[in-house]
Amino acid sequence: MTHPTAGQGERTITTDSHIYTPWVKRNGFSHAGMALLWIVAAFLLFQIFANVLGIILILIRSAGSMENFDAANAMELVAQNIDLIFVANSSGQILFLGLATWLFCRLHTNRQNRPSFLRFRLYENTAKILGLVFVLMLVVQPVIWFLGWLNSFVPVPETMEAMQMQQMEMIQSYLTSDGMVLIALFNIALVPAICEEILFRGYVLRSFEKSWGIMWAIVISGIIFGMFHLQLANVLPLASIGILLAFMTWISQSLYPAMLAHFVNNGASVLVGKYYPETAFSELSPETMPPLWLVAVSVVVSGYLIYLLLENRITEPVN
DSSP states (O other), X not given: OOEEOOOSSOXXXXXXXXXEOOHHHHTTOOHHHHHHHHHHHHHHHHHHHHHHHHHHHHHHHTTTOOTXXXXXXXXXXXXXXXXXXXXXXXXXXXXXXXXXXXXXXXXXXXXTTHHHHTXXXXXXXXXXXXXXXHHHHHHTXXXXXXXXXXXXXXXXXXXXXXXXXXXXXXXXXXXXXXXXXXXXXXXXXXXXXXXXXXXXXXIIHHHHHHHHOHHHHXXXXXXXXXXXXXXXXXXXXXXHHHHHXXXXXXXXXXXXXXXXXXXXXXXXXXXXXXXXXXXXXXXXXTTOOOOHHHHHHHHHHHHHHHHHHHHTOOOOOOO
């Protein structure tokens, strides 16, 4: 049986037989400092692994037709094998954002308390919170659209803008291919909803909370989440989504609502991209402002749903 002891930021885990001090505390490190280091390490490991695996898979599929391969047609080859790129990307997320983060958080807690540290918890009203979160992520989409429009006023380097446009064209081609909906939902919605939530709303949010308190943890982890995707043209809506997901996690003291919300957000994008590509892939610019009445309705209804979430906030002490 475990009993968390009170403390400011730090908590020492006591058991019936001994006191367990986390590795970070024994060695004089801060929880937030280790989390920042792991964000960088996980990002680099994920990117390197996914890129290398993607190249290997493309080379295997293209064996015997690589005589004329050069840098000039590399992007064309990637576009022709976008399904393999998604396989490599999902594999990297599972290995480094999910599983490796699960292992790395042992520096902050013991094995017995690791699920609690990451907030793998269910409570009596978790089902109600899941329902509210599901509706909220649908209702808030016009606000996210409006934030994307505001983001369009931020100047983006031409090379980065061209790269993002190329990525969007490849994703559009992938989603509009026959029989790709379920595969796309797995790669674009389900895998990120689990792995990115373990990293950001599980490990990073908890570590930042222990060092800086929950409010700063919510805001800073959300901003880093937006930057993590390397999409300067979408950093404002992505960071806002990250802050909202962190808020949901704090309200519920559970990782499952954020996982569901993440899946709904990405899954809705997949379905709109599949069945309404002209809407999903239209370029946001200062001239394409969303209807203000729709944004206003979204703000009001989303605000009410957030109020209901606060009314159902879990207040049990955390480890």
